[in-house]
Amino acid sequence: MIVELVSVGTELLLGNIVNTNAQFLAEQCALLGLSVYHQVVVGDNEGRLAEVLRMALGRSDVVILGGGLGPTEDDLTKEVCAKVMGLELVEDPHTRKRIEEYLKGGIFKEIPDNNWKQAMIPEGAIVLDNDNGTAPGLIMEKDGKRVILLPGPPKELCPMFLNQVSPYLKKLQPDVIRSQMVKICGMGESQVEDKLLDVIDRQTNPTIATYAKTGEVHLRITARAADEEEAKRLIKPVVKEIRNRFGDFVYSVREDETLEMAVVKLLLKYGLTVTTAESCTGGLLAGRIINVPGASEVFREGFITYSNKAKRKYLEVSKSTLKKYGAVSGQTAREMAAGGVFAADCDACVAVTGIAGPDGATEEKPVGLVYIATYMKKKITVEKYQFKGNREKVREQAVVKALDLLRRSILENYR
Amino acid sequence: MIVELVSVGTELLLGNIVNTNAQFLAEQCALLGLSVYHQVVVGDNEGRLAEVLRMALGRSDVVILGGGLGPTEDDLTKEVCAKVMGLELVEDPHTRKRIEEYLKGGIFKEIPDNNWKQAMIPEGAIVLDNDNGTAPGLIMEKDGKRVILLPGPPKELCPMFLNQVSPYLKKLQPDVIRSQMVKICGMGESQVEDKLLDVIDRQTNPTIATYAKTGEVHLRITARAADEEEAKRLIKPVVKEIRNRFGDFVYSVREDETLEMAVVKLLLKYGLTVTTAESCTGGLLAGRIINVPGASEVFREGFITYSNKAKRKYLEVSKSTLKKYGAVSGQTAREMAAGGVFAADCDACVAVTGIAGPDGATEEKPVGLVYIATYMKKKITVEKYQFKGNREKVREQAVVKALDLLRRSILENYR
Numbered sequence: 001m002i003v004e005l006v007s008v009g010t011e012l013l014l015g016n017i018v019n020t021n022a023q024f025l026a027e028q029c030a031l032l033g034l035s036v037y038h039q040v041v042v043g044d045n046e047g048r049l050a051e052v053l054r055m056a057l058g059r060s061d062v063v064i065l066g067g068g069l070g071p072t073e074d075d076l077t078k079e080v081c082a083k084v085m086g087l088e089l090v091e092d093p094h095t096r097k098r099i100e101e102y103l104k105g106g107i108f109k110e111i112p113d114n115n116w117k118q119a120m121i122p123e124g125a126i127v128l129d130n131d132n133g134t135a136p137g138l139i140m141e142k143d144g145k146r147v148i149l150l151p152g153p154p155k156e157l158c159p160m161f162l163n164q165v166s167p168y169l170k171k172l173q174p175d176v177i178r179s180q181m182v183k184i185c186g187m188g189e190s191q192v193e194d195k196l197l198d199v200i201d202r203q204t205n206p207t208i209a210t211y212a213k214t215g216e217v218h219l220r221i222t223a224r225a226a227d228e229e230e231a232k233r234l235i236k237p238v239v240k241e242i243r244n245r246f247g248d249f250v251y252s253v254r255e256d257e258t259l260e261m262a263v264v265k266l267l268l269k270y271g272l273t274v275t276t277a278e279s280c281t282g283g284l285l286a287g288r289i290i291n292v293p294g295a296s297e298v299f300r301e302g303f304i305t306y307s308n309k310a311k312r313k314y315l316e317v318s319k320s321t322l323k324k325y326g327a328v329s330g331q332t333a334r335e336m337a338a339g340g341v342f343a344a345d346c347d348a349c350v351a352v353t354g355i356a357g358p359d360g361a362t363e364e365k366p367v368g369l370v371y372i373a374t375y376m377k378k379k380i381t382v383e384k385y386q387f388k389g390n391r392e393k394v395r396e397q398a399v400v401k402a403l404d405l406l407r408r409s410i411l412e413n414y415r
Numbered sequence: 416m417i418v419e420l421v422s423v424g425t426e427l428l429l430g431n432i433v434n435t436n437a438q439f440l441a442e443q444c445a446l447l448g449l450s451v452y453h454q455v456v457v458g459d460n461e462g463r464l465a466e467v468l469r470m471a472l473g474r475s476d477v478v479i480l481g482g483g484l485g486p487t488e489d490d491l492t493k494e495v496c497a498k499v500m501g502l503e504l505v506e507d508p509h510t511r512k513r514i515e516e517y518l519k520g521g522i523f524k525e526i527p528d529n530n531w532k533q534a535m536i537p538e539g540a541i542v543l544d545n546d547n548g549t550a551p552g553l554i555m556e557k558d559g560k561r562v563i564l565l566p567g568p569p570k571e572l573c574p575m576f577l578n579q580v581s582p583y584l585k586k587l588q589p590d591v592i593r594s595q596m597v598k599i600c601g602m603g604e605s606q607v608e609d610k611l612l613d614v615i616d617r618q619t620n621p622t623i624a625t626y627a628k629t630g631e632v633h634l635r636i637t638a639r640a641a642d643e644e645e646a647k648r649l650i651k652p653v654v655k656e657i658r659n660r661f662g663d664f665v666y667s668v669r670e671d672e673t674l675e676m677a678v679v680k681l682l683l684k685y686g687l688t689v690t691t692a693e694s695c696t697g698g699l700l701a702g703r704i705i706n707v708p709g710a711s712e713v714f715r716e717g718f719i720t721y722s723n724k725a726k727r728k729y730l731e732v733s734k735s736t737l738k739k740y741g742a743v744s745g746q747t748a749r750e751m752a753a754g755g756v757f758a759a760d761c762d763a764c765v766a767v768t769g770i771a772g773p774d775g776a777t778e779e780k781p782v783g784l785v786y787i788a789t790y791m792k793k794k795i796t797v798e799k800y801q802f803k804g805n806r807e808k809v810r811e812q813a814v815v816k817a818l819d820l821l822r823r824s825i826l827e828n829y830r
Contacts, residue, residue, distance in 0.1 A: 013451045015442025016624065019434055022456070027430025036428045037463055039456035041437070048452055055470075190486045190527045210487070211426055212568070220431070276698070276719070282705030283691070283698025286719045290697030293773050293806060295721075301729070302719030304691070304701045310716035310759075344725075358708055388517060389547045391708060393570060 001173050003029050004060035005039040006052055008068035008077050009152060012041045021066045021157055028161060032169050033177035033224055034062070044074045053084050057145050062169070067152030069135035071114045078122070078138065078149055085142050087122035092136075095119045095127055099134045128164045132156045139168065178231035179206075179222035182242050183252040185215060185259055185404045192217045195245055199238070206234050214393075215400030216259065248411055251404070259403050260288045266407060267298040270414040272376070273346035274406065276302040277315055277336040279327065279353040280370065285399045301344050305336070315339030315351075328353050330371050330382045337375035348376035350406040352398050356391045370398045374409040381409050416588055418444050419475035420454040421467055423483035423492050424567055427456045436481045436572055443576060447584050448592040448639055449477070459489045468499050472560050477584070482567030484550035486529045493537070493553065493564055500557050502537035507551075510534045510542060514549045543579045547571045554583065561587075593646035594621075594637035597657050598667040600630060600674060600819045607632045610660055614653070621649050629808075630815030631674065663826060666819070674818045675703045681822060682713040682763075685829040687791070689821070690759035691717040692730055692751040692766035694742065695785065700767060700814045716759050720751070730754030730766075743768050745786050745797045752790035763791035765821040767813050771806045785813045789824040796824050 005025050011017050022039050029036050038059070042052045049068075056063040068077030082089050096119035103111045118135050121127060128137030128150075135151040137160045148165055150157045184192055189212040193200065196219075200208050206223035221238050225231035243250055251262045267274055276286040276299075286302035289295055303314050308327055311317040317335040325331040333351050340349030354370030361367045368387040373380055383405055387397045420440050426432050437454050444451050453474070457467045464483075471478040483492030497504050511534035518526045533550050536542055543552030543565075550566040552575045563580055565572045585591075599607060604627040608615065611634075615623050621638035636653050640646035658665055666677045682689055691701040691714075701717035704710055718729050723742055726732040732750040740746040748766050755764030769785025776782045783802040788795055798820055802812045 012438075013441055013454065014445045015438045015440070015451075016626075018438040019454075023427075023430045023433040025430070026428055030429045036430075037458060037460070038467070039428065039434075041454035043452060045452070052453070190529050193487050194527050194529070209425060209429075211431065212485075278698070280705075281702065282710075282714075283693070283701035283717055283719065286698035287696070287702055287810075290695075290719075290721060291807060291810070295697075299697075300722035301725035302698055302721070304698065304705075304717030304719065306705060306711055306717070307715035314716070389570070390574075392706060393547060395702075395706070 001034050001062065002060045003034045003036050003062045003064060004056040005029075005036060006056060006063060006065045007039070007041045007152075008044060008049060008065060009041070010043045013043050020154055021152070024154070024158055025064055025066065025161065028166060029169075031177060032166065033173050033175045034169065044068050044076060046076055046080055049077065049080045050084050053081060053147070057084070057147070061144070062146045062148065062172075064148045064150065064165075066150045066157055069118070069149060069151045071112070071118055071134065073114075078120070081140065081147055081149060082122040085122065085140050085147060087124065087140060087142070089120040090123050091116075091119050092121045092127060095121065095136050098129060098136070102134050126168075128160055130156055130160060132159060137164065139165075175224050175226065176228055176231055177222060177224050178228065178235065179220050180235050180239055181253060181255045182219040182221065182239060182246075182250055183257070183259075184217045184219065184246055184249045185251050185400070185407070186249050187217060187246075188212075189217050192219070192246075196242065199241060203238065206238055208238065214396050215404070248408065251407060258292075259400065259407070261292050263403050263407050263410075264289065264292040264295055264298055266410045267348075270410060272348055272410065272414070273298055273300060273344075274348045274350065275299070275340045275344035275346050277340035277349055277351035278302070278304050279306055279311070279336070280356040281352045281395050281398050281402070282306055284395055285350065285352060285402050288399055288403065300346065303340055303343065311336060314343055316342070326365070328355050328365055328369060328371065330373070330384060333371035333373035333382055334375075334380050337373040337380060341375050348374065348406070348410070350374050350402050352402050354385075354394070354398055356394045356398075358391060368394050370394065370401075372398065372402045372405050374405055376409060377413045379413060381405065381412075416449050416477065417475045418449045418451050418477045418479060419471040420444075420451060421471060421478060421480045422454070422456045423459060423464060423480055424456070425458045425489075427482075428458050435569055436567070439569070439573055440479055440481065440576065443581060444584075446592055446594055446637065447581065448588055448590055449584065459483050459491055461491055461495055464492065464495045465499050468496060468562070472499075472562070476559070477561045477563065477587075479563045479565065479580075481565045481572055484533070484564060484566045486527070486533055486549065488529070493535070496555065496562055496564060497537040500537065500555050500562060502539065502555060502557070504535040505538050506534050507536045507542060510536065510551050513544060513551070517549050541583075543575055545571055545575060547574060552579065554580075590639050590641065591643055591646055592637060592639050593643065593650065594635050595650050595654055596668060596670045597634040597636065597654060597661075597665055598672070598674070599632045599634065599661055599664045600666050600815070600822070601664050602632060602661075603627075604632050607634070607661075611657065614656060618653065621653055623653065629811050630819070663823065666822060673707075674815065674822070676707050678818050678822050678825075679704065679707040679710055679713055681825045685825060687763055687825065687829070688713055688715060688759075688761035689763045689765065690714070690755045690761050692755035692764055693717070693719050694721055694726070694751075694768040695771045696767045696769075696810050696813050696817070697721055699810055700765065700817050703814055703818065715761065718755055718758070726751060729758055731757070741780070743770050743780055743784060743786065745788070745799060748786035748788035748797055749790075749795050752788040752795060756790050763789065763821070763825070765789050765817050767817050769800075769809070769813055771809045771813075773806060783809050785809065785816070787813065787817045787820050789820055791824060792828045794828060796820065796827075
């Protein structure tokens with residue numbers, strides 16, 4: 001069953017707001033096993049809206065429109081849809097009564113006339129009551145096609161979809177769709193696909209989709225099946241195969257688990273405390289670790305040592321190291337990591353020093369050069385990176401690589 | 416001139432991500448005085464993409480496509496566009512060299528073969544260099560129509576549009592559209608609109624649009640005129656009026672100046688050094704200050720004191736304060752701020768302590784309770800906030816308020 005999503009609103013065309021409705025509806029349709037091939041945004045314009053609807057009806061079974069059901073003259077989604085479907089508008093006494101109840105005692109002494117426009121519905125349409133506004137939703141059925149109209153504000157659209165439209169669509173679609181995430185760190189997207197090309201090519205159900213994030217690649221394995229059990233049975237061997245191929249590059253198989261969560265989980269598992277010693281990332285690394293609820297169990301204090309003086313004062317990086325190798329060097333990163341463990345009296349430290357740019361680069365040390373080091377069990381690991389992009393991008397990539405190095409160091413030293 | 420926006424990507428159709436690119440591009444087109452009547456999302460599917468492009472070319476002068484330029488087999492935006500436009504793909508040596516340079520020294524020992532696909536360009540196309548990835552952007556011109564291809568990741572698409580596409584489109588459009596930003600911190604969007612209602616209603620050219628950001632409101636004043644001079648002349652009195660009404664709530668009138676930039680500029684102006692003492696924000700505040708190029712002039716070290724012990728050890732918060740008032744209290748925030756100045760031997764400190772949640776709340780201290788303090792010239796200012804939202808949102812809002820308190824404290828003490 002093919003669904004098309006049409007968002008109606010000039011504010012979307014002008015870029016005043018982000019189209020979160022489309023994302024919500026698309027996600028919900030995917031969960032219901034419905035295919036969405038097109039999403040369209042069009043303004044409150046009769047001709048263009050009618051054309052978009054006709055086209056959508058031609059290529060899709062269900063068209064879901066959001067927006068343009070308000071009480072003003074601009075709002076014409078319902079009128080245009082009724083016209084295209086060849087349905088008359090008639091007043092719905094039930095809806096009229098609901099509007100009256102919703103508005104009375106509100107900001108209006110008398111209900112403005114234009115609100116009654118919202119009580120007019122296309123003949124034979126299913127009315128979806130709106131608990132969070134005055135515009136009802138509508139479902140029109142004709143010639144095997146279905147047109148569903150929803151109010152535009154997300155606080156009205158989302159609950160109406162979940163409570164009334166989703167059960168309606170479920171009946172049209174017997175299959176269940178389930179998906180499972182595999183998250184990989186330390187490899188680029190094309191490298192991951194290279195390693196997985198035969199598996200991706202072989203699969204039709206489940207399918208494998210790859211998503212590139214900063215420093216990470218996420219794989220989504222999606223199965224369509226008659227029931228939950230069957231879907232799980234289809235997904236399991238594919239996940240197993242991926243884990244076999246990528247080993248420790250896989251940091252999580254949970255949709256809602258971030259890299260920093262995986263790191264904190266490992267620290268908790270081995271009963272370790274960690275600190276951070278940051279120069280160019282200047283607190284962002286600690287900030288991500290502390291974003292994990294309960295991070296206080298593993299993280300107590302961190303160092304932002306942006307100046308050389310601070311590196312010496314808090315982390316006891318030696319004057320001669322700074323002089324001989326410079327602040328951005330493997331040697332300084334090593335001493336920062338070791339110094340962090342001693343200063344914070346904890347089990348592990350991850351240190352970052354680099355040139356985020358745009359200033360501070362030299363011939364030998366270009367913008368994007370970053371050294372990351374971990375210290376634990378008296379062992380130091382140092383990695384050197386050359387990142388691309390602007391200051392923000394360099395720092396963001398450095399944070400991801402630092403989290404990943406910490407993760408890999410824990411596995412190496414404690415597993 | 417009519418522009419159509421086409422976003423290509425299965426992850427959009429599945430609702431895995433929100434289409435922020437469409438919002439960004441729509442907003443930019445509006446700024447350039449270009450009309451957007453349709454936005455479309457379509458998957459990485461040859462037939463459907465070709466159909467969408469043909470339709471867009473039929474009803475628009477310029478089609479901007481985002482996404483599907485990656486190195487994998489799935490990515491076929493460029494191939495389909497070239498086919499529809501009737502252009503051959505040829506290898507571009509310049510782009511091949513750039514890809515090589517971008518990828519060498521990175522995670523690859525050898526550059527995977529599929530990356531070279533990105534060096535193929537439609538004959539005669541204008542190549543837009545990508546400083547933040549390997550996929551170049553492309554502009555194709557044929558029969559009075561223009562097709563512009565941009566890489567999907569926002570960090571690649573946005574700078575490429577701003578630096579290369581926007582100047583190109585500007586030339587196609589004779590009227591000049593100029594806009595000026597006024598950035599406000601410390602007031603909500605509806606409060607700002609209330610205070611400005613008569614001005615907004617009165618204006619048609621320039622227009623005033625408001626945008627709500629976390630803890631900030633941005634006003635964009637946009638004028639359409641025959642030339643730059645005239646546009647500036649239209650904008651100037653409106654900006655003056657807004658500045659009169661909002662005073663120090665206005666932190667910048669520059670598009671590219673962030674709140675942290677405004678703060679660093681003030682610190683530089685008065686020759687001050689600052690440090691940070693963070694509990695719940697755990698480095699994010701320092702991270703934002705250090706995101707300003709040249710921050711090393713004003714920021715040398717920062718404290719992440721997540722545990723009570725760390726607050727005592729580095730900031731000399733007294734044991735009795737922590738016992739009597741707790742870590743999340745105005746008193747602790749005061750002592751953190753004062754302690755930071757002494758420990759880092761600098762001029763000013765901004766301190767944050769709060770309950771980011773989801774754990775750690777009590778009846779008297781709910782999730783979202785945050786105290787922020789500044790210390791400078793031996794004077795302490797403390798503010799108490801009750802933020803809404805999840806852990807991430809609470810921390811993000813705390814960072815913005817901390818930057819703003821620091822800004823206001825500098826103005827109060829040094830201006």
